[in-house]
Amino acid sequence: MTLPDGSKHEHASGVRPIDIAKGISPRLADAAIVARVNGELYDLTRPLEGDASLEILTAKNPETLEVYRHSTAHLLAAAVLELFPETKLGIGPPTETGFYYDFQRETAFTPEDLEKIEARMWEIQKRDLPYERKLMAKSEGLEKYRAMGEPMKCELIEEKADAIFSEYTLGPRFIDFCRGPHVPSTSKL
Numbered sequence: 507m508t509l510p511d512g513s514k515h516e517h518a519s520g521v522r523p524i525d526i527a528k529g530i531s532p533r534l535a536d537a538a539i540v541a542r543v544n545g546e547l548y549d550l551t552r553p554l555e556g557d558a559s560l561e562i563l564t565a566k567n568p569e570t571l572e573v574y575r576h577s578t579a580h581l582l583a584a585a586v587l588e589l590f591p592e593t594k595l596g597i598g599p600p601t602e603t604g605f606y607y608d609f610q611r612e613t614a615f616t617p618e619d620l621e622k623i624e625a626r627m628w629e630i631q632k633r634d635l636p637y638e639r640k641l642m643a644k645s646e647g648l649e650k651y652r653a654m655g656e657p658m659k660c661e662l663i664e665e666k667a668d669a670i671f672s673e674y675t676l677g678p679r680f681i682d683f684c685r686g687p688h689v690p691s692t693s694k695l
């Protein structure tokens with residue numbers, strides 16, 4: 507691994523950026539949000555293979571703001587699914603000023619619902635749930651999201667997914683067809 511100061515370090519294949527950050531300093535590991543590997547943003551917990559240039563990014567790097575916001579959108583969706591399991595999922599991107607998640611359900615959310623959702627988001631934040639990345643074949647994925655009753659996700663997968671796509675889980679219920687990357691766990695938010 508070549509670090510931004512030009513120093514080179516040897517690690518076993520499969521080492522994760524968070525492990526390397528811990529080796530540099532516990533404070534850096536604590537502040538880390540995401541890694542940049544050969545110019546591409548990577549989860550801190552994604553195993554690395556082969557030679558790479560590696561940079562550990564913290565909130566000081568402006569490009570981590572999108573990751574932070576998109577991870578908060580996942581937290582929002584996980585909270586909504588815990589409280590209102592019948593909700594169907596659209597998309598949940600970061601925006602210029604924050605983030606949103608697009609939901610579909612029979613009745614609109616009330617202002618009281620929004621308060622409950624925010625309280626549940628804080629609860630999940632404290633559980634320190636990991637953002638887990640998995641790889642899925644497109645045909646298998648379509649079957650899975652169809653069985654979960656997520657027609658909008660199936661449409662997105664049909665339009666946008668590669669033959670193998672990544673998905674992220676947060677807690678027992680929420681899975682998203684998603685390119686990532688994300689913060690390692692909800693306590694970062």
Ligand SMILES: [Zn+2]
Nearest residue numbers: 682683684685
């Ligand atoms: Zn996502």
